[in-house]
Amino acid sequence: xxxxxxxxxxxxxxxxxxxxxxxxxxxxxxxxxxxxxxxxxxxxxxxxxxxxxxxxxxxxxxxxxxxxxxxxxxxxxxxxxxxxxxxxxxxxxxxxxxxxxxxxxxxxxxxxxxxxxxxxxxxxxxxxxxxxxxxxxxxxxxxxxxxxxxxxxxxxxxxxxxxxxxxxxxxxxxxxxxxxxxxxxxxxxxxxxxxxxxxxxxxxxxxxxxxxxxxxxxxxxxxxxxxxxxxxxxxxxxxxxxxxxxxxxxxxxxxxxxxxx
Numbered sequence: 647x648x649x650x651x652x653x654x655x656x657x658x659x660x661x662x663x664x665x666x667x668x669x670x671x672x673x674x675x676x677x678x679x680x681x682x683x684x685x686x687x688x689x690x691x692x693x694x695x696x697x698x699x700x701x702x703x704x705x706x707x708x709x710x711x712x713x714x715x716x717x718x719x720x721x722x723x724x725x726x727x728x729x730x731x732x733x734x735x736x737x738x739x740x741x742x743x744x745x746x747x748x749x750x751x752x753x754x755x756x757x758x759x760x761x762x763x764x765x766x767x768x769x770x771x772x773x774x775x776x777x778x779x780x781x782x783x784x785x786x787x788x789x790x791x792x793x794x795x796x797x798x799x800x801x802x803x804x805x806x807x808x809x810x811x812x813x814x815x816x817x818x819x820x821x822x823x824x825x826x827x828x829x830x831x832x833x834x835x836x837x838x839x840x841x842x843x844x845x846x847x848x849x850x851x852x853x854x855x856x857x858x859x860x861x862x863x864x865x866x867x868x869x870x871x872x873x874x875x876x877x878x879x880x881x882x883x884x885x886x887x888x889x890x891x892x893x894x895x896x897x898x899x900x901x902x903x904x905x906x907x
Contacts, residue, residue, distance in 0.1 A: 652857050654873065654904050655813055655880035656897045657689035657712060657774065658887025659742060659861075669696045670703055675890040677707045684708055686880075686901050689740055690887070694728060701737035712740035712774065715748060718761040720769070730762075730769035741766050742882075744776040744800055746819045756799025763812070764803035774813040774859070774882065775800040777840070781820035789818075790839050797843055806848040810855030814840060815882040821862030823885060830871045830878075833860045837877035866895035873903035 664672065669692045680688050691712035692700050701711045717727035733741060743766065744759035759775065766773040777796040779789045793816065801809055816836050821827050828836075837858045845853035860872050861882030872878050881900065886892040 649854065649876075649879075650905075652855065652879045654686040654900050655689065655857050655859060656686060656883065656893075656900055657691060657740070657742075657859065657880070658883050658893050659691045659712075659714065659745070660693065660888060661714070661747070661884065662693060663888055664692065664696070666696050666699060669693070669700060672888070672890055673700045673703050673709070676893060677704055677709045679890065679894045680709060680897055681707060683897060683901050686897065686904070688897055691740070691742055697733070697738055698736050705737075710739040711737065712742055713738050714742050714745070716741050716743070716762060716766060718758070718765045720765065730766045730771050734769045734771055738771065740772045740774055740813070742774045742776065742815075744796065746776065746778055746817055746822060750819075756796055757802075759796070760799045760802040763800055767804060767808055767812070772811065772813060774815050776815045776817050776861070776882070778817040778819050778822075778862075784818065784820060789836060793836060793840065794843055797840060798847065801844070801848060804848070806852045809844060809848045809852035813857050813859060813880075814844075815859040815861050816840060817861035817882060823863070825863055827863040827865075827868055828860070830868075830875050833872060834875035834877055837875065841877050864896060866892060866899055869896045870899045870903040873900045 688709045689712050691714050713733050716730050720729050720731045743762045748754045763773045777793045779792040783792050841853045857879040859880040859882045864881040864883045
């Protein structure tokens with residue numbers, strides 16, 4: 647079981663799915679069915695066009711809203727971008743940064759993720775900073791090398807007292823949307839290495855307090871085993887978060903596995 651002082655955090659990344667009406671319906675059902683879970687943080691990350699409507703729908707509930715990305719600047723001539731300050735103004739509380747799809751398809755790099763993390767914290771939001779290796783990198787035995795490099799970049803501009811309040815997400819690229827999932831032991835090994843690295847770069851308090859999610863084909867039937875590991879504090883859920891029954895079951899089983907019911 648993970649540290650009881652670290653609240654489990656279950657986030658659903660909807661990616662580029664769902665119309666506004668579909669997103670509102672899903673958010674409403676998740677809100678209604680997850681209302682009893684005050685022991686965990688439940689987060690939904692819809693497309694940017696739906697953020698305001700879903701923030702309003704989830705007002706006065708225990709379900710928070712995340713953006714899927716942001717720009718590093720507070721404002722400026724950056725056509726098509728959204729700033730952390732603008733997201734905060736909408737009522738968004740979290741921002742997913744450095745997701746493998748952003749790195750793969752949109753050229754994001756470690757330095758850029760670090761700058762976005764800095765500006766997100768400055769705006770009073772909580773970044774969910776993603777790290778993870780490809781299948782080729784894992785097979786070459788480079789998992790920890792890659793993850794450490796990405797982690798160092800993501801945290802480079804944050805102070806030790808700030809790191810404990812962010813969320814990290816380990817998402818092995820080879821397990822995203824493939825049906826393949828890292829075994830609990832594989833995930834725990836990398837999560838433990840991440841926590842050790844945070845301790846060495848930002849101190850023991852930051853390492854003890856920072857929450858580390860697992861992301862990669864998370865489903866109701868594997869979440870309990872994952873949550874039973876000492877350094878896994880939650881999940882960043884992709885496809886399974888698009889179905890209310892599936893996501894609610896993940897939250898329910900995660901809370902139960904954490905012994906917080």
